[in-house]
Amino acid sequence: MLQSYETLRQTGIATVRAQIRSGGYASHTAGLGRNLLQANLAIIPQEFALDFMRFCQRNPKPCPLIGASDTGNPILFTLGQDIDIRTDVPAYNIYRNGQLVQSVTEIGDLWTDDLVAFALGCSFTFEHALIEAGFELWHIANNVTVPMYRSSLETVPAGPFRGPTVVSMRMIPEERVEEAVAISARFPLAHGSPVHVGDPAAIGISDLSAPDWGDSVPQPAGHTPVFWACGVTPQAVIQQAALPLLITHKPGHMLITDVPDTAEIPIITNKNMPR
Amino acid sequence: MLQSYETLRQTGIATVRAQIRSGGYASHTAGLGRNLLQANLAIIPQEFALDFMRFCQRNPKPCPLIGASDTGNPILFTLGQDIDIRTDVPAYNIYRNGQLVQSVTEIGDLWTDDLVAFALGCSFTFEHALIEAGFELWHIANNVTVPMYRSSLETVPAGPFRGPTVVSMRMIPEERVEEAVAISARFPLAHGSPVHVGDPAAIGISDLSAPDWGDSVPQPAGHTPVFWACGVTPQAVIQQAALPLLITHKPGHMLITDVPDTAEIPIITNKNMPR
Structure with a gap:
């Protein structure tokens, strides 16, 4: 059943x-x-x-x-x-x-x-901790998929496995970025701390509203885009192999x-x- | 030269x-x-x-x-x-x-x-952090090798690799054990937190003064033996393979x-x- x-x-x-x-x-x-x-x-x-x-x-x-x-x-x-x-x-x-x-x-x-x-x-682990700490994650509250982007951060290759790091993005209130970084750093088995905070262009992302995977989310004033390494990376890397x-x-x-x-x-x- | x-x-x-x-x-x-x-x-x-x-x-x-x-x-x-x-x-x-x-x-x-x-x-990393925090490590202060013991904690096998976990022991003041645990837990790339605190017999060690490798150290009153997983483990495990x-x-x-x-x-x- x-x-x-x-x-x-x-x-x-x-x-x-x-x-x-x-x-x-x-x-x-x-x-x-x-x-x-x-x-x-x-x-x-x-x-x-x-x-x-x-x-x-x-x-x-x-x-x-x-x-x-x-x-x-x-x-x-x-x-x-x-x-x-x-x-x-x-x-x-x-x-x-x-x-x-x-x-x-x-x-x-x-x-x-x-x-x-x-x-x-996977990111569920640190997202759970962020929510417990009172962060509102828009994609979860609105039941859509977190936005993910192909970044310009290259992975370190091994044999046939190589390619860009895919990152997921969450908008975090400016004054709580440091706290979000510290919380996620406690979970090295779930991607750990962010790979980038702030300007998307610095990691090769030209348009936040056009993710390569997942759904676009609002970018409210007073919030900073925070990028974590994403589990789609190994999937993309194995597929290209x-x-x-x-x-x-x-x-x-x-x-x-x-x-x-x-x-x-x-x-x-x-x-x-x-x- | x-x-x-x-x-x-x-x-x-x-x-x-x-x-x-x-x-x-x-x-x-x-x-x-x-x-x-x-x-x-x-x-x-x-x-x-x-x-x-x-x-x-x-x-x-x-x-x-x-x-x-x-x-x-x-x-x-x-x-x-x-x-x-x-x-x-x-x-x-x-x-x-x-x-x-x-x-x-x-x-x-x-x-x-x-x-x-x-x-x-290796353990140098967390020992360095313990010393910075004011812990006195007898084996270092006295320029001998940390005492190491074959424990009854079995490793999880893979192929030909299997055998007991080798542990290193440091005597820690009773009132600072929690602090030593927390400091070493910050270094998962250097064995992380202890695998055992207290009674050596609980992990199959019958005589603290007779280590399997390294040198015996004093056991002062008011101190607790604290055991960390040791890098000799993989060497012992590969040797037996x-x-x-x-x-x-x-x-x-x-x-x-x-x-x-x-x-x-x-x-x-x-x-x-x-x-």
Whole structure:
């Protein structure tokens, strides 16, 4: 039976995950599994995995790596008691040679012995902290997608992985910019502190009202645009590498982990761990 | 000409690195290149590199990865303007099949196209911060090596890499334990907050006065033993994996990077970066 977002918001992670796993829920995860770390997903052939891990290590702000599966093992045992990456994300995008070919709600038939699944931190974590501190985030209050831009900040390349840093933008009251910076800096697993504050042109963005992804937001007087590295970066970088196969989460449809979003490290103690 | 430690302590990183590179200095690096991140080193064949990166991701406290070279490229371009890992560490240990076979001051003749160099954060960084905050660290004040112990805390395995977490211990005044925890937590690239505070038996250590590595230290009244994850862990874990070749720094003889030890991320902007 299809579950509604409002019903699942009231329940614990076990119920949410069971619903996602069974196909009973296939929509976005913002606000679900409260206070748990959510993650971007990238599944690629092992052949490219070492370079991708190097890419994440070299670009920790856009690509905060929080989990890496064993090759061919779909169980992400460091992120949850029971996470099967073939079924536990509400919706997936399948790319072949860099082209989106399909969106699906489970990938059991695509999983093979040579795939590696990577989980990367996402902005939900620090947005949650900003909201708790009384910041109003327009895109959330108005139920649209945060505006994202291709910046002139180049990532540090590794193997076939290279390209511009994609940034997300939030308008912050001038007098609270410093506070927003400090709050987000506490979450290195969720992009950390901003990569730029102020003039968009300084990082190659000519028109704030024309984002490359997401929706345009108002620019009220007394507010400053603040730019954070964005999880779309690794997706764009892997797409341009045109791997034979790439599986990602569908934007907004994240992996919900068992890790508290304030955890110092993204690792849980797990009795099911291979020994 | 051999340079003395006291002479190099007064000079900048360029001079220190030039002396190390030329073989003019081959001793320990504590206190050199002040305020720069120092690193543990592990060089292994590419065949094992993906599992080692997974191991570091799964065990970020003992193994805070701060740099990974391209396969076969000895230039660590994310950690410095000019770091050549074949010459820029004062002394190296060479292991074959898990056995120490030689200590050398440069590895130009051992470097091959299939090697990958990894740099991992070390405790110098948070010790420096503790000292700045007025903590007296007995092992430093008395010029001995911090006591280290094999604990009962198991690492999360990856491929051939597995084994106990090695911890280092510092006696901290009871009333300042919380402060020491908070200070070290600010340095996730240097082992972060302690893994245990108090009773050694709780993490499998039966006799504090008999460390597995380093020197025994006094246990004054009113002090609590505080245990941090230690950079010896990856070395012990790689040794037990008995790889055909492993090259590490000689203990205490670290790689000095160009990265400030308070940096949010361990990446420098580098004009020499491959594109």
